[in-house]
């Protein structure tokens with residue numbers, strides 16, 4: 491009785507409404523009045539994410555529901571919200587995976603609320619800016635008008651690569667119990683990024699970076715609750731970054747830890763060119779040096 | 780800014796969010812820390828009664844004896860034991876950066892520093908439990 495499933499069978503299934511789910515959205519009108527819950531019934535098909543459900547509501551049921559999104563694939567970091575009590579990206583959460591008849595949605599905690607599910611992330615970006623998220627070196631000229639690459643081995647890259655995957659969604663600050671009671675705490679996102687620049691061997695600003703967050707609202711407010719790491723949708727592990735930052739600060743102040751900063755690769759790299767490698771495409775940018 | 784606009788989790792954020800073991804450990808570490816501090820204040824008041832002469836001291840000691848205080852004393856040991864053993868984990872991970880694993884290329888399902896330090900967490904909690912059983916036995920043996 492074997493029956494091979496054709497592509498059209500699967501297509502039919504993709505279009506079939508599998509269950510009806512109630513979206514219970516906390517609506518806030520932005521005037522300071524208490525928010526109220528509103529229910530919407532969404533027919534769910536296979537593969538629908540919470541963001542798809544919200545778009546369905548906006549298109550068919552109530553055009554006034556507000557939420558942020560751009561990429562709908564976990565890259566832009568716009569659609570963070572609290573889904574059934576847990577901070578998550580709406581576009582990375584499958585409705586059927588939640589397996590509930592009622593899905594509660596509310597805006598991320600610890601951010602001022604603008605309207606409905608739209609938080610004001612200014613705090614997040616300001617904290618990020620405070621740790622100077624860019625490479626700082628004495629050779630400014632070379633940074634602005636690069637002539638060659640800085641030497642960095644694959645191992646040296648892997649030592650911080652994880653932290654570069656941060657999409658600034660802000661879920662980690664929303665989950666953090668320390669941010670909940672100390673709004674000035676620098677927060678896991680910035681600490682993860684600070685670790686990224688402390689480890690990156692192209693950055694020559696290690697000593698100053700050790701002092702950036704060495705205060706009461708800085709890294710020492712973190713007590714490793716790990717909530718940031720549990721909710722991070724990109725596997726950035728900001729809790730690891732924060733613990734490494736503490737470790738480096740202590741090593742720097744007590745044992746005079748210094749960082750080994752990499753230099754430009756030598757002008758002439760020895761080696762022979764292999765046969766049959768195609769020429770590179772022409773330059774798209776004029777070299778200014 | 781009104782409360783609803785600010786939308787801060789506040790104290791509820793210490794344990795909310797359906798989150799893992801380490802967040803609970805964080806919560807209890809803070810609560811036990813506060814309790815130990817409160818105990819320290821009480822302790823100073825109680826032993827300070829010695830300054831008012833041996834009689835005052837004897838009277839206070841009478842007041843804080845008996846099975847109820849004995850039980851509270853044991854609870855104090857529970858509180859301090861959790862704080863101390865969990866504290867060892869925090870010192871090891873936060874200051875020395877041990878037991879956390881190294882940064883690596885994140886591949887789903889992510890294996891994070893939390894997973895790496897969990898064996899240490901479990902071991903310390905088992906040790907704390909064993910320690911508490913031994914002290915309970917000591918308490919019962921010398922009433």
Ligand code: SF4
Pocket residue numbers: 567655656657658659660661662663678679682718721722723724725726727728
């Ligand atoms: S560390 Fe993770 S949770 Fe925090 S902002 Fe970056 S991607 Fe989002």
Ligand code: FES
Pocket residue numbers: 558559560561562563564565566567568569570579580581582
């Ligand atoms: S819409 Fe871009 S991360 Fe969800």
